[in-house]
Amino acid sequence: MSKPVVSIWGPLPGAQPASAQAAPWDTKWDLHNGTAWVFYGSSGQRSVKRPVILADGFAPGASNGQLLYAGLENGDYPFISTLRNNGFDVVLLGFADRSASILDNAEVAIECIRRTIADREGAAPLTVGGFSMGGLVTRYALAKMERQREQHETSTYLSYDTPHHGAWLPLGVQAFAHFVKEHWGGANPLLSLYSDLVNSPAARQMLRWHLGTGAEATLDVAAGQHQERTDFLNALERVGDWPMIPRLLGVANGTGTGAGNSIPAGDDAMAADGPELAGGLYTQGGGLQTVARMEKTGQGPVEIRTRNFPELDGAPGGLFPKAPFLEDAANFGMAAMLAKIVNKEPAELTHNTSTFVPTVSAVASADIDDPAALYNKVDRERSELHDFLCATTNEGHTAMTRELGEWILAKLQEA
Structure with a gap:
């Protein structure tokens, strides 16, 4: 597969610029x-x-x-x-x-x-x-x-x-990014990157459903437009x-x-069980479903639930781009990467990406x-x-x- 034109992630914060190259333009x-x-x-x-x-x-x-x-x-x-x-x-x-x-x-x-x-x-x-x-x-x-x-x-x-x-970004992924920023973002700018991107003006305008925080919520399909x-x-x-x-x-x-991309609905997508952060993310299904469960050690769990959503993760469409500088992590993969940074041990990743633009x-x-x-x-x-x-x-x-x-x-x- 050819590399995407657009890098959703951009350069790694603090990364040094690449060596000078001859300009290809006139x-x-x-x-x-x-x-x-x-x-x-x-x-x-x-x-x-x-x-x-x-x-x-x-x-x-x-x-x-x-x-x-x-x-x-x-x-x-x-x-x-x-x-x-x-x-x-x-x-x-x-x-x-x-x-x-x-x-x-x-x-x-x-x-x-x-x-x-x-x-x-x-x-x-x-x-x-x-x-x-x-x-x-x-x-x-x-x-x-x-x-x-x-x-x-x-x-x-x-x-x-x-x-x-x-556009579609799994609501559990959005909530997980915000949860990590809220609890650990001050220690490492990378832990805030995903949350900040989700809450940027352009993202709020493009995403059909948007979450601004990692707080407990039940979101109905008719709600959630910023x-x-x-x-x-x-x-x-x-x-x-x-x-x-x-x-x-x-x-x-x-x-x-x-024809979709074969990502099953309501499936485990990412699981973390570390000394600081525990929880899981799940692919989008219909009915009433938990799409994210997050817990900081010493605090009660937070859950994000959805009601009556389409099975969007597996729908036909362009797949969420990968981040080459982060082991090709995509959306669920980026959540796993954040959990790995927090816990200093790998998270279990079942699905790396999902549909981004149906x-x-x-x-x-x-x-x-x-x-x-x-x-x-x-x-x-x-x-x-x-x-x-x-x-x-x-x-x-x-x-x-x-x-x-x-x-x-x-x-x-x-x-």
């Missing part, structure tokens, strides 16, 4: 609260001619142009060079803070669109989109420009495994929900057939609250996109694959 634009790395379609160019703007996704801290380029170019499919070889100019859009509000980063995207138009030679229309959260950022940016009657000169909008109808998500959806609706001028394209890293969210065809829609063939007629492609297998979130990359290239060549 030029760089400094933007307010962001950066654009520009790759011209042919040698000798001094301005863009057929621009494709692609925005970075959600993660802590600032975008890294080298890493973003490497994720797109050095995996299963050399996406950047393929676009360039076919006459397109690629503008990779990064943000000073990838966990900041989507609305704030949309202003960076608008500035980038304006800069691209000003730099462009000729009148070829733009393609604008992004990976994961970057697709939401650019979706809002284009719609806002239209609402303000500003010409964005964009003919194609493209989203890559974007959570149009919300006010920031509600506010974001209302802001999106005020600008028309979608841009109306471009054709709307999207790809999903999950299957469109209804397919029906990536192709905007149904709500992820709907169990039937999650596990059935995608209804193309219900999609809010004009056209889309789902992956043949459930793969890593934002993984650049030949299957998806070639489809995108073919669609851009049609324009």
Whole structure:
């Protein structure tokens, strides 16, 4: 499997920067609260001619142009060079803070669109989109420009495994991260990283269900949407929900057939039994279920329960990314890593990852609250996109694959 474009985790806190490498881009634009790395379609160019703007996704801290380029170019499919070889100019859009509000980063995207138009030679229309959260950022940016009657000169909008109808992070994992931070975060910044990421503005806007603390709770499927998500959806609706001028394209890293990833519902996911911290996490099932049990030595246990949730962990969709610097830990795996740091002994890990962006969210065809829609063939007629492609297998979130990359290239060549 190719490595994901977006690293949910970002660099290890306190890690030293990698040794200097030659910049693979032709030029760089400094933007307010962001950066654009520009790759011209042919040698000798001094301005863009057929621009494709692609925005970075959600993660802590600032975008890294080298890493973003490497994720797109050095995996299963050399996406950047393929676009360039076919006459397109690629503008990779990064943000000073990838966990900041989507609305704030949309202003960076608008500035980038304006800069691209000003730099462009000729009148070829733009393609604008992004990976994961970057697709939401650019979706809002284009719609806002239209609402303000500003010409964005964009003919194609493209989203890559974007959570149009919300992302999923197991509620037990969220609670466990907060519990660890509350009790041990002061001793080690790594023990606060996951909790801080979950409680960042962008995460609160993207996650369909959000927990802000590790306190005891029973959460019903109808509840749990953070006010920031509600506010974001209302802001999106005020600008028309979608841009109306471009054709709307999207790809999903999950299957469109209804075939899930074989993670069973209600199964043990992680267990810790150490001198400081004990408890367990369980994959999401329906009915009334405990999804997390946590206990600090000398205190009573805390439980997180859910009621009437879909079996989301095993649903078709892009899988939660792994953290290469933490033994490839994903979401359940990161909880195990936190427990290992606290207890100074390994936790038992049964399932490392789960679905992060369900397919029906990536192709905007149904709500992820709907169990039937999650596990059935995608209804193309219900999609809010004009056209889309789902992956043949459930793969890593934002993984650049030949299957998806070639489809995108073919669609851009049609324009």
